[in-house]
Amino acid sequence: MTGITTAPSTPTMEGYAFPQHRLQPTLSDPSKTPLVLVACGSFSPITHMHLRMFEMALDHVRHNLSDKYEVVGGYMSPVSDRYNKAGLASAAHRIRMCELACDQTSDWIMVDPWEAIQSEYQPTAVVLDHIQHEVNDVIGGIAPYPGAPRNEYRKAHVSLLCGSDLLQTMSQPGLWSLPDLDHILSSYGAFVVERSGSAVDTALQQLKEINKDWAANIHVIRQLIANDISSTGVRQILRQGMSVHYLIPACVIQYIREHGLYSDDQGRERRSTSMPPLSRKGVQEHEMNKIEIC
Ligand SMILES: Nc1ncnc2c1ncn2[C@@H]1O[C@H](COP(=O)(O)OP(=O)(O)OP(=O)(O)O)[C@@H](O)[C@H]1O
Numbered sequence: 001m002t003g004i005t006t007a008p009s010t011p012t013m014e015g016y017a018f019p020q021h022r023l024q025p026t027l028s029d030p031s032k033t034p035l036v037l038v039a040c041g042s043f044s045p046i047t048h049m050h051l052r053m054f055e056m057a058l059d060h061v062r063h064n065l066s067d068k069y070e071v072v073g074g075y076m077s078p079v080s081d082r083y084n085k086a087g088l089a090s091a092a093h094r095i096r097m098c099e100l101a102c103d104q105t106s107d108w109i110m111v112d113p114w115e116a117i118q119s120e121y122q123p124t125a126v127v128l129d130h131i132q133h134e135v136n137d138v139i140g141g142i143a144p145y146p147g148a149p150r151n152e153y154r155k156a157h158v159s160l161l162c163g164s165d166l167l168q169t170m171s172q173p174g175l176w177s178l179p180d181l182d183h184i185l186s187s188y189g190a191f192v193v194e195r196s197g198s199a200v201d202t203a204l205q206q207l208k209e210i211n212k213d214w215a216a217n218i219h220v221i222r223q224l225i226a227n228d229i230s231s232t233g234v235r236q237i238l239r240q241g242m243s244v245h246y247l248i249p250a251c252v253i254q255y256i257r258e259h260g261l262y263s264d265d266q267g268r269e270r271r272s273t274s275m276p277p278l279s280r281k282g283v284q285e286h287e288m289n290k291i292e293i294c
């Protein structure tokens with residue numbers, strides 16, 4: 001390894017443009033509803049499993065929901081630095097690592113930096129609203145066939161893509177507001193990849209006890225080959241100076257080396273008492289109350 005490369009500057013709203021270079025502009029089958037998948041998370045660093053979740057969801061739609069949906073795009077939305085989760089690299093680094101990984105390993109997944117560059121924490125419901133607005137109101141939706149007039153464009157259905165650990169948190173008191181949960185699980189729905197240690201059936205049952213109607217909008221994706229990579233595990237291995245080859249994309253490993261990320265001298269994995277605010281309204285209060293334990 002040579003010297004450490006300077007950190008990229010944090011992208012700003014001034015330079016922001018919603019990424020649409022890989023959004024499929026036209027449906028292959030005009031009878032389908034366009035579907036856009038959105039994964040929210042820290043991605044510190046992005047792992048092969050984060051990328052694979054999208055492929056698994058694509059397979060799931062093709063095999064189980066092909067009469068209804070056609071996937072036209074996928075977005076990763078890294079959380080901002082205000083999330084205050086211990087051990088994370090800066091938003092600028094996380095955005096760049098996600099971009100490198102998507103650009104070099106996928107032809108349909110994109111990274112939307114909007115959430116990461118906001119000055120306040122944005123709850124997941126707000127992130128989904130943002131992407132829905134960009135795709136359907138700003139771009140105007142997806143053409144049902146080549147050359148279709150604008151008034152025939154279809155509104156895309158936006159859905160959350162997550163692991164079952166995230167689904168499990170949805171029934172934990174204090175982490176999600178009921179209106180946000182209802183907005184996410186009634187309007188958007190979720191594609192949930194099962195994750196060892198987070199029983200998806202239990203998580204579903206607990207959510208059904210809050211609102212039985214949500215279950216119809218939650219699509220469970222079973223892992224045929226279990227893959228339990230976690231970013232926490234990758235960070236820990238990196239801190240021990242061990243190899244993370246074949247766990248995360250090679251371009252991300254190179255980036256981590258060049259920027260000296262997750263090295264021992266960056267400190268131990270810290271625990272944080274801060275939790276995401278329940279909803280947009282909770283943001284201000286959260287900012288005043290956050291305390292970190294080192
Ligand atoms: N191995 C996995 N199996 C299923 N889902 C996963 C897996 N790894 C990550 N996810 C999902 O990807 C999304 C973003 O993940 P996140 O950035 O929190 O990764 P993570 O590995 O859980 O991170 P950390 O270890 O820092 O908590 C979440 O919905 C999470 O459930």
Ligand SMILES: NC(=O)c1ccc[n+]([C@@H]2O[C@H](COP(=O)(O)O)[C@@H](O)[C@H]2O)c1
Nearest residue numbers: 040041042123124125175176276277278
């Ligand atoms: N109230 C909410 O909107 C809420 C609550 C908990 C987690 N989340 C999101 O879930 C993701 C969790 O990521 P981590 O597993 O890396 O902490 C983040 O994108 C976070 O913003 C949202």
